[in-house]
Amino acid sequence: MTTRTLNETIERSSRAFAAAALAALGVMLPGCGNDSSATPPDSPPAECTGGVLEADLQAEPLSGPGVDPATGELLPPPEGSSYTVSATFGVPRPGDAVREKYVQYFGAIQAQLASQPGLLAIQLGQSPSCGSGRTLAVWSSTEAMYEFVMSPAHLAAMDAVNELLEPNYVVTHWEAASADEVTLEEGVRRIQASEARAR
Structure with missing residues (x-):
């Protein structure tokens, strides 16, 4: 069952955010051909969860306009403000048809x-053993994040999420007042907390 946050707005749009997980899967799917050593498991192991x-x-x-090119570190938000951070986790469904559709949606x-205006940084990750992908995206505001969610490319992917993942x-998102709260590990912790609330 899909884990959703308790916030009604997030609940309505979690399927939309899940389409962003397709971006992380792009790191992995091109390598998933007929070579059985590169193919993720048909069904992910039980321990392969977002939390x-x-x-x-x-x-x-992390890469993007909000990352200091000299240090590779996320620049701090303007004083008195915060970033909106989104984190996703997903595992692609097996099969060549999924891969073909995925390539179409991922490219867009x-x-x-x-x-995308307001996207300050993004980080993609993948796990060969789980066949999973993760994204961490840093936005200048919640409004900027939702502008991406409502973009044509994302809306099209949103409609296909249940076929592909x-x-x-x-999916979850949070406000971060410091760069220390913007890590894949923090995303896992936030997802774990949302999974616990949903039980």
């Missing part, structure tokens, strides 16, 4: 994210 950090998670560094989302996809 458990994968031991073999491979993550790119990737192009949208490249020029296993039903254990998870």
Whole structure:
């Protein structure tokens, strides 16, 4: 069952945010061909959930206009303000048809994210053992995040999420006043807390 946060607004849009998990899966799906060693499991192991950090998670560094190019660190938010951070977790459904559809949707989302106003940084990660992908996105505001959610590329992917991802996809977002609260580990902790509230 899909974990959703208790906030009604998030609940209505969690399927939409889940489409952003497709971006993380782009790190992994191109390598999932007929080579059985590269193919994720047909069904993810029970411990492969949004609230458990994968031991073999491979993550790119944060990148984007909000990252200091000299240090690779996220720049602090303007004084007295905060970032909106979204985190996703998803596992693609098996099969060539899924991969073909995924490539179509991922290309459109990737192009949208490249020029999306308000997107300050993004981090993608994937786990070979779980066949899972994670995203961490940093937004200048909640409004900026929702502008992406309502973009044509994202709306199209949103409609296809249940075809492309296993039903254990998870999404959450939070406000972060410091860069210390913007990590994949913090995303896992927030997802774990939302899963606990949903029980």
